[in-house]
Amino acid sequence: MLCEAASTLGVETVVLAGDPEDAATQVAGSVELGRATDASALAVLASRCDVVTFDHELVDLDGVRALEVRGAVVRPSARALQAAADKAHQRRAFAAAGIPVPAFAILDCDEHGDLAALRDLARACGRVPVVKSARGGYDGRGVVVATTLEEAEAAVRAWRAEGVVVVAEAPCDEGIELAALVARRPGGEVASWRPVETTQVGGVCREVRVPGRVGDDAAAGASALARRVADELGVVGVLAVECFETSAGPVVNEVATRPHNSGHWTIEGARTSQFENHLRAILDLPLGSTELLAPTVASVNVFGGEGTSPSLEAALAEPSAKVHLYGKASRPGRKLGHVTVTGTDPDDVAARAWRTAAALGTPVPADAAARS
Amino acid sequence: MLCEAASTLGVETVVLAGDPEDAATQVAGSVELGRATDASALAVLASRCDVVTFDHELVDLDGVRALEVRGAVVRPSARALQAAADKAHQRRAFAAAGIPVPAFAILDCDEHGDLAALRDLARACGRVPVVKSARGGYDGRGVVVATTLEEAEAAVRAWRAEGVVVVAEAPCDEGIELAALVARRPGGEVASWRPVETTQVGGVCREVRVPGRVGDDAAAGASALARRVADELGVVGVLAVECFETSAGPVVNEVATRPHNSGHWTIEGARTSQFENHLRAILDLPLGSTELLAPTVASVNVFGGEGTSPSLEAALAEPSAKVHLYGKASRPGRKLGHVTVTGTDPDDVAARAWRTAAALGTPVPADAAARS
Numbered sequence: 163m164l165c166e167a168a169s170t171l172g173v174e175t176v177v178l179a180g181d182p183e184d185a186a187t188q189v190a191g192s193v194e195l196g197r198a199t200d201a202s203a204l205a206v207l208a209s210r211c212d213v214v215t216f217d218h219e220l221v222d223l224d225g226v227r228a229l230e231v232r233g234a235v236v237r238p239s240a241r242a243l244q245a246a247a248d249k250a251h252q253r254r255a256f257a258a259a260g261i262p263v264p265a266f267a268i269l270d271c272d273e274h275g276d277l278a279a280l281r282d283l284a285r286a287c288g289r290v291p292v293v294k295s296a297r298g299g300y301d302g303r304g305v306v307v308a309t310t311l312e313e314a315e316a317a318v319r320a321w322r323a324e325g326v327v328v329v330a331e332a333p334c335d336e337g338i339e340l341a342a343l344v345a346r347r348p349g350g351e352v353a354s355w356r357p358v359e360t361t362q363v364g365g366v367c368r369e370v371r372v373p374g375r376v377g378d379d380a381a382a383g384a385s386a387l388a389r390r391v392a393d394e395l396g397v398v399g400v401l402a403v404e405c406f407e408t409s410a411g412p413v414v415n416e417v418a419t420r421p422h423n424s425g426h427w428t429i430e431g432a433r434t435s436q437f438e439n440h441l442r443a444i445l446d447l448p449l450g451s452t453e454l455l456a457p458t459v460a461s462v463n464v465f466g467g468e469g470t471s472p473s474l475e476a477a478l479a480e481p482s483a484k485v486h487l488y489g490k491a492s493r494p495g496r497k498l499g500h501v502t503v504t505g506t507d508p509d510d511v512a513a514r515a516w517r518t519a520a521a522l523g524t525p526v527p528a529d530a531a532a533r534s
Numbered sequence: 535m536l537c538e539a540a541s542t543l544g545v546e547t548v549v550l551a552g553d554p555e556d557a558a559t560q561v562a563g564s565v566e567l568g569r570a571t572d573a574s575a576l577a578v579l580a581s582r583c584d585v586v587t588f589d590h591e592l593v594d595l596d597g598v599r600a601l602e603v604r605g606a607v608v609r610p611s612a613r614a615l616q617a618a619a620d621k622a623h624q625r626r627a628f629a630a631a632g633i634p635v636p637a638f639a640i641l642d643c644d645e646h647g648d649l650a651a652l653r654d655l656a657r658a659c660g661r662v663p664v665v666k667s668a669r670g671g672y673d674g675r676g677v678v679v680a681t682t683l684e685e686a687e688a689a690v691r692a693w694r695a696e697g698v699v700v701v702a703e704a705p706c707d708e709g710i711e712l713a714a715l716v717a718r719r720p721g722g723e724v725a726s727w728r729p730v731e732t733t734q735v736g737g738v739c740r741e742v743r744v745p746g747r748v749g750d751d752a753a754a755g756a757s758a759l760a761r762r763v764a765d766e767l768g769v770v771g772v773l774a775v776e777c778f779e780t781s782a783g784p785v786v787n788e789v790a791t792r793p794h795n796s797g798h799w800t801i802e803g804a805r806t807s808q809f810e811n812h813l814r815a816i817l818d819l820p821l822g823s824t825e826l827l828a829p830t831v832a833s834v835n836v837f838g839g840e841g842t843s844p845s846l847e848a849a850l851a852e853p854s855a856k857v858h859l860y861g862k863a864s865r866p867g868r869k870l871g872h873v874t875v876t877g878t879d880p881d882d883v884a885a886r887a888w889r890t891a892a893a894l895g896t897p898v899p900a901d902a903a904a905r906s
Contacts (some may be wrong), residue, residue, distance in 0.1 A: 165561075166542065168540050168563075169537075169538060169560055169561045169861070170538065170857070170858050170859075171846070171857060171858075171859055172846075172860065172861045172871065174560060175560075188541055188547075189537075189538075189541045189561060189563075191560040192822070209716040213760055213892060226806055227892075265537040333682030433853075433854060433856075434853075442850060447846060447850045448847065448851045448853070449853070450850065450853055451853035451854055453854075455827065474543070474819060475819055475820065478814060478819045478820040478822065479820045481806075481821070481822055481823035482805060482825075483818070484805075485542070485543060486542050486543075487542075487543055487544025488544065489541070489544045489546070498707075499544065520624060527668075
């Protein structure tokens with residue numbers, strides 16, 4: 163989607179792809195084969211580009227730092243990327259900067275001390291902490307939401323035995339989950355989209371509603387928080403901040419220093435999409451208007467299912483739905499695309515989006531069907 | 535833009551490009567090098583595709599017919615393409631079908647008879663006829679709008695001396711110029727967008743306004759005309775019909791059996807763009823809603839200028855403008871892109887679009903500046 167936005171502005175793209183069959187190769191201006199974790203592949207990519215950017219954070223941070231040292235223009239910087247790629251680093255940095263995060267403990271010493279810290283946290287928050295591997299997590303992977311302390315301890319033990327740094331934190335499940343999206347230029351100019359309500363199942367985003375149940379005050383608070391995070395990290399490009407709503411205001415759950423699934427709705431729902439403003443930001447061009455183009459927007463992710471019969475024909479029979487398929491082969495649970503519907507009635511647009519996603523083979527959770 | 539729409543739907547594209555540097559190669563899934571006038575290149579392309587379509591009509595019609603004979607799925611068909619590619623054929627076919635066209639004469643016999651027919655037409659309509667080469671015209675090329683009959687005769691003589699078939703026709707300049715856009719599936723399902731007012735300078739479209747000065751009745755008439763043309767030709771895909779407004783209703787000026795410059799506004803201004811519905815139509819998938827997304831839309835073409843200083847930065851400083859650059863090198867008079875603005879005030883959106891196009895180096899005609 164970033165390549166599509168680039169071609170609209172006449173900006174040439176070179177994509178670093180691990181496999182010549184990767185979906186992005188279909189739309190890239192040209193392709194460089196190699197892994198984002200391979201510093202030499204990054205160096206070759208950088209030699210062909212004016213600006214290097216990212217569509218995920220599973221990169222070799224040392225390789226990115228080496229590019230910066232050699233003078234490549236890397237946006238976002240390795241420093242900003244690190245906050246997205248390393249949860250332990252991020253929680254410490256945010257806490258130090260006074261950015262609200264859940265109560266947490268970093269478990270990175272010996273096993274005994276780690277378990278003691280976990281138990282202390284459990285006692286302090288009166289709940290079983292959520293435990294996460296500090297790096298490499300994605301879409302719910304690397305996160306254990308345990309129901310008993312013993313279960314959480316077992317997860318910590320297993321990770322620590324492999325040398326994995328673990329972040330334990332107080333669960334935040336009192337309010338809705340929301341996501342705030344901003345784009346920031348090198349000089350600090352920031353554009354903010356309307357924050358959205360997200361629905362996660364097992365740590366995986368299934369549905370985004372704009373504005374959903376995010377009231378104006380909560381929206382203002384979440385946007386201000388995202389802006390503060392962007393300034394603190396010196397983000398250049400798009401920053402998505404997934405938050406928990408709490409009685410004390412929004413608390414940071416995850417951050418992504420790139421166009422993010424929670425912002426795909428901006429393609430149709432906002433005057434300027436997150437992809438276009440990411441490009442504008444990293445090229446240090448004026449940001450486009452983030453104005454909403456409809457009173458309400460729903461975006462539902464398309465996943466591969468088991469025993470479902472995906473039909474593009476059935477999906478396109480919903481005339482209001484905008485279907486985005488990423489050109490990936492279907493596997494159960496694999497994110498294959500998304501569907502966006504704009505309109506005036508929140509439940510109606512969500513129902514249309516879910517129907518369309520279901521036609522594309524997406525398993526529909528019972529509560530999603532109930533909500534729409 | 536067709537490739538961008540295809541990648542959104544997960545549809546793979548193979549582009550036949552004359553030059554590896556062609557703009558479309560930046561967004562194509564893959565590229566086949568060759569000319570559209572080369573039957574063997576068309577055959578190779580067809581062998582790699584489920585459906586063959588076109589983004590211009592300067593193709594080898596015999597080559598396209600040969601593909602059809604060999605069983606390739608070609609949409610639109612050679613028959614439909616011929617109406618767009620051969621004005622003499624088109625005027626005869628439309629007149630025979632009762633589709634309103636300007637009074638015309640086909641000049642394809644000996645020079646003496648041709649000039650006599652030209653003079654007869656001039657006498658009958660009381661005006662100097664416009665003369666056009668039947669084939670190969672594009673953006674005002676191949677059209678002579680003479681002010682004296684002698685001038686028109688000279689143009690006819692020159693073309694006829696080269697064996698070029700000429701269409702002479704009564705000038706239609708009493709009313710506005712408008713364009714109607716429809717998409718048609720193989721089974722005959724048609725979707726129509728709101729007809730638009732176009733402003734041409736020297737036969738080149740400079741500005742599109744939606745709805746412009748096209749009232750509801752004129753719009754209904756133009757849409758019905760476009761639908762009639764689509765049915766008559768058995769068009770599959772998008773059909774654009776450029777019309778003259780006359781007191782007797784719309785009269786066909788030009789037709790294009792493909793996504794057309796007069797429909798670029800649909801990317802932001804309609805729920806489904808002409809590019810997406812062209813794809814849906816040629817793939818025989820349900821057509822998307824053509825609903826307008828704003829009360830008014832203006833789209834202005836970007837051209838290379840002489841002595842202008844194009845600045846993407848200055849263009850993007852207009853936050854409401856959607857800039858589309860085609861990745862072409864600038865030459866004076868070359869169409870390089872377009873700018874679309876949606877909103878509520880027709881003059882305001884047009885002014886913004888013109889300002890943005892001017893920032894991109896487009897020479898602005900005095901009357902365009904005056905109108906906005």
